[in-house]
Amino acid sequence: MSELDSTPATASVPQQRQEATPPGPLPDVVKEFALVHDAMRHSAGLLVRAADGLAPGSSARAAKLAGFTAALLDFVHHHHTGEDEHWWPALVARSAASGTVLQPLTDDHHELDPLLERLRDQVAPLKGGTHDVAAVRRDATALRDHLLEHLADEEPVLFPLLAEHLEEAEAVRLGKVMAGSAPRSGLPYLLGALDAVATEQEQQVILSKMPPPIRWVRPLLLRRYRKDVAVLTGA
Numbered sequence: 001m002s003e004l005d006s007t008p009a010t011a012s013v014p015q016q017r018q019e020a021t022p023p024g025p026l027p028d029v030v031k032e033f034a035l036v037h038d039a040m041r042h043s044a045g046l047l048v049r050a051a052d053g054l055a056p057g058s059s060a061r062a063a064k065l066a067g068f069t070a071a072l073l074d075f076v077h078h079h080h081t082g083e084d085e086h087w088w089p090a091l092v093a094r095s096a097a098s099g100t101v102l103q104p105l106t107d108d109h110h111e112l113d114p115l116l117e118r119l120r121d122q123v124a125p126l127k128g129g130t131h132d133v134a135a136v137r138r139d140a141t142a143l144r145d146h147l148l149e150h151l152a153d154e155e156p157v158l159f160p161l162l163a164e165h166l167e168e169a170e171a172v173r174l175g176k177v178m179a180g181s182a183p184r185s186g187l188p189y190l191l192g193a194l195d196a197v198a199t200e201q202e203q204q205v206i207l208s209k210m211p212p213p214i215r216w217v218r219p220l221l222l223r224r225y226r227k228d229v230a231v232l233t234g235a
């Protein structure tokens with residue numbers, strides 16, 4: 001876990017996780033979802049911290065925040081689309097009853113979409129320094145709050161379903177589908193956020209399944225991530 005990136009994602013994660021975690025040994029797919037969700041929580045916290053320190057006009061922070069936010073928004077959208085189009089159908093195919101509890105989560109993804117787009121519109125002018133500081137802060141905070149609420153609702157529903165119904169081979173197959181379609185621009189931020197929320201050993205459940213070239217360049221990407229965080233937070 002990186003000591004440089006100490007932005008707290010949310011103080012309530014451990015309690016949420018306790019409530020959401022099914023009893024017994026956890027399958028890898030639950031561990032992977034939990035890690036990715038924690039990385040998203042962490043990045044949303046970093047987003048708001050960076051937006052809170054934003055000033056009017058051009059700056060290194062504004063330019064960095066433009067790239068960071070675009071990557072985060074792409075990642076969140078890809079994650080939710082993947083849940084709706086791949087993970088949920090796989091669960092419903094194995095347990096028709098799960099559709100009843102998964103549909104509200106899909107509805108929630110659709111409610112989040114306009115928040116993603118609103119923030120995307122607000123950060124687009126950051127590179128030119130023509131952004132509206134108050135609007136960036138407002139929309140970053142709205143996205144973080146809704147995302148945290150969504151994840152807190154989703155995990156107690158999703159984790160037991162994954163543990164009970166999804167066999168490992170299908171989970172591995174879907175994991176590859178998601179990795180193969182993931183936006184590449186967000187990879188350094190994903191690796192950095194994972195490093196910020198989990199130990200090296202905990203990250204292995206995801207890192208061990210990544211293509212070797214990504215694992216080879218990871219130290220370089222983590223160094224770049226820490227520099228980016230320093231610019232984003234003014235550290």
Ligand SMILES: [Fe+2]
Binds near residue numbers: 080083105109150154
């Ligand atoms: Fe979700």
